[in-house]
Amino acid sequence: MERVSFTGEPFSQELEQGVDPATRLPYGVSRYYSGLVADNGENPQSAANGTRRDPIAAQYVPTEAEHHVRPYEDADPIGDRRYMVVPRLVHHYHDRALLLVNDRCAVYCRHCFRRHFTGHGSGRITKPELEAVCRYLELTPQVREVLLSGGDPLMLPDRELFAVMDRLRLVRSDLLLRVCTRMPVVLPSRITDELVSGLAARGPAWMVIHANHPRELTDAFVAAAQRVLRCGIPVSNQTVLLRGVNDNADTLEALFSALVRIGVRPYYLFQGDLAAGTAHFRTTVDEGLEIMRILRSRLSGLALPIYALDLPDGGGKVPVESALLRREPDAYVFAGPDGREYRYPREKA
Numbered sequence: 484m485e486r487v488s489f490t491g492e493p494f495s496q497e498l499e500q501g502v503d504p505a506t507r508l509p510y511g512v513s514r515y516y517s518g519l520v521a522d523n524g525e526n527p528q529s530a531a532n533g534t535r536r537d538p539i540a541a542q543y544v545p546t547e548a549e550h551h552v553r554p555y556e557d558a559d560p561i562g563d564r565r566y567m568v569v570p571r572l573v574h575h576y577h578d579r580a581l582l583l584v585n586d587r588c589a590v591y592c593r594h595c596f597r598r599h600f601t602g603h604g605s606g607r608i609t610k611p612e613l614e615a616v617c618r619y620l621e622l623t624p625q626v627r628e629v630l631l632s633g634g635d636p637l638m639l640p641d642r643e644l645f646a647v648m649d650r651l652r653l654v655r656s657d658l659l660l661r662v663c664t665r666m667p668v669v670l671p672s673r674i675t676d677e678l679v680s681g682l683a684a685r686g687p688a689w690m691v692i693h694a695n696h697p698r699e700l701t702d703a704f705v706a707a708a709q710r711v712l713r714c715g716i717p718v719s720n721q722t723v724l725l726r727g728v729n730d731n732a733d734t735l736e737a738l739f740s741a742l743v744r745i746g747v748r749p750y751y752l753f754q755g756d757l758a759a760g761t762a763h764f765r766t767t768v769d770e771g772l773e774i775m776r777i778l779r780s781r782l783s784g785l786a787l788p789i790y791a792l793d794l795p796d797g798g799g800k801v802p803v804e805s806a807l808l809r810r811e812p813d814a815y816v817f818a819g820p821d822g823r824e825y826r827y828p829r830e831k832a
């Protein structure tokens with residue numbers, strides 16, 4: 484691991500960072516999040532020697548397994564680049580568009596599916612880029628919702644984030660702004676009163692967070708989520724189904740029931756994308772279906788997320804249970820929203 488320091492980055496004093504020369508996905512973790520690793524003898528790095536991987540460490544500690552890229556994997560598994568209508572704006576779905584405002588994160592998740600962009604050095608959105616985005620949105624009224632993402636948009640200082648939101652509002656006062664961030668989970672001190680009141684003032688806004696394990700739901704996380712909710716910003720959560728982290732019904736039941744108790748709606752449980760070097764994290768679709776079957780018997784509809792898959796080749800997001808057409812020896816075959824069939828590999832469990 485090559486240690487580098489992103490000096491001048493906001494919050495850099497809170498972060499440990501470096502770059503994995505093989506995958507080019509940076510290494511980075513907030514001191515807060517690495518502090519959640521249990522001190523109980525579980526091996527943070529690898530399950531190879533018979534010890535269990537710590538579910539927190541497994542999400543940010545790079546391993547050798549990432550260097551094994553399957554032929555069907557890609558740095559852009561859901562086809563962002565194909566739908567990039569102007570630099571940093573991905574318009575894939577009819578009424579919403581994704582704006583990549585910043586390429587930095589407080590934790591670089593080893594399962595990240597946006598590794599073609601995340602931490603690659605494009606940094607923050609520039610003024611000319613934002614103007615081009617605004618021109619597109621002005622001419623495309625069908626877009627009702629803009630997802631502020633990256634990277635993590637909350638790695639921007641408040642002033643810069645608010646300036647982006649204000650510019651979008653100026654051109655389209657009707658837009659719903661969705662802030663997609665891991666900050667409440669990985670650096671809850673970032674969720675200040677000034678931040679949430681500034682977001683609320685620029686609403687309507689939603690926040691979508693990314694929690695994968697009940698150990699992430701600390702008192703600091705709960706306080707951060709409640710700060711957002713108290714300002715009138717609804718919060719929902721997306722979880723990625725990750726082998727060795729949360730691939731069992733007990734863990735996910737604990738996660739989803741705790742989230743819903745504090746007012747955070749479990750929204751999606753994602754089947755792993757075919758991101759380069761992430762096969763060790765993926766469960767099979769049949770394992771995911773079995774977990775959902777158990778969860779359905781234990782959780783209310785409010786606490787039960789949709790088990791979803793972003794189809795390979797930019798096929799779009801589908802609910803696994805209703806879109807699965809059949810199993811072939813080497814692939815699950817799904818019906819895409821466009822009526823075409825899409826194949827997702829049947830890897831060994």
Ligand code: SF4
Nearest residue numbers: 588591592595634665
């Ligand atoms: S916070 Fe999101 S964008 Fe950043 S590394 Fe994790 S999954 Fe990727």
